[in-house]
Amino acid sequence: MxxxxxxxxxxxxxxxxxxxxxxxxxxxxxxxxxxxxxxxxGRLTRMDAIQSKxxxxxxxxxxxxxxxxxxxxxxxxxxxxxxxxxxCGRAIPVKRLLLVPESTTHVRCxxxxx
Numbered sequence: 001m002x003x004x005x006x007x008x009x010x011x012x013x014x015x016x017x018x019x020x021x022x023x024x025x026x027x028x029x030x031x032x033x034x035x036x037x038x039x040x041x042g043r044l045t046r047m048d049a050i051q052s053k054x055x056x057x058x059x060x061x062x063x064x065x066x067x068x069x070x071x072x073x074x075x076x077x078x079x080x081x082x083x084x085x086x087x088c089g090r091a092i093p094v095k096r097l098l099l100v101p102e103s104t105t106h107v108r109c110x111x112x113x114x
Contacts, residue, residue, distance in 0.1 A: 011074065
């Protein structure tokens with residue numbers, strides 16, 4: 001079972017990461033607005049704008065996915081099973097959880113073939 005002070009530190013870490021991701025999502029949503037066919041810009045400039053929009057859209061999906069995983073981790077933090085590897089049942093090191101709070105496995109467990 002995880003120490004209460006470790007859970008408090010993880011909660012703060014997750015909340016900070018979520019706040020950062022919310023800001024990032026908001027900025028990326030603005031960048032993914034449709035590119036209007038404007039006659040004032042050339043065809044290549046419009047293609048560049050569309051490519052930039054597509055890159056921003058991919059980044060937006062990634063940020064939204066991570067935010068959802070962090071929200072799930074934040075809710076799971078209250079349970080006794082938080083920080084327990086879903087593959088082997090051992091405790092996940094707190095250092096790993098501080099770096100990747102949404103982790104549900106040890107570093108080596110996902111690499112094992114079953």
